[in-house]
Amino acid sequence: ILYRRDRHAAVKQMDNSLTNNEISVKLGKAWNAESPAVRERYTELARLHKERLMMLHPYYRY
Numbered sequence: 001i002l003y004r005r006d007r008h009a010a011v012k013q014m015d016n017s018l019t020n021n022e023i024s025v026k027l028g029k030a031w032n033a034e035s036p037a038v039r040e041r042y043t044e045l046a047r048l049h050k051e052r053l054m055m056l057h058p059y060y061r062y
Helices: 002-014 020-033 036-056
Strands: none
Touching: 002 020, 002 036
16 A cells, blocks of 8 residues: 555656556556565555554554
8 A cells, every 4th residue: 555655646647547447557566576675665664554553543443
């Protein structure tokens, strides 16, 4: 989610005619091609984001 959030605008700017589904496909392929360092960075960001949300909303259940 964080990777998509960070990259969505750049992909859309490159080709404004793309739908959200097409952008998701492109970003999925880009994610799979990313270096382990980039993937680890976003995995860590997601973990930190999750911890923060758990602290802010400890009783939230989905």
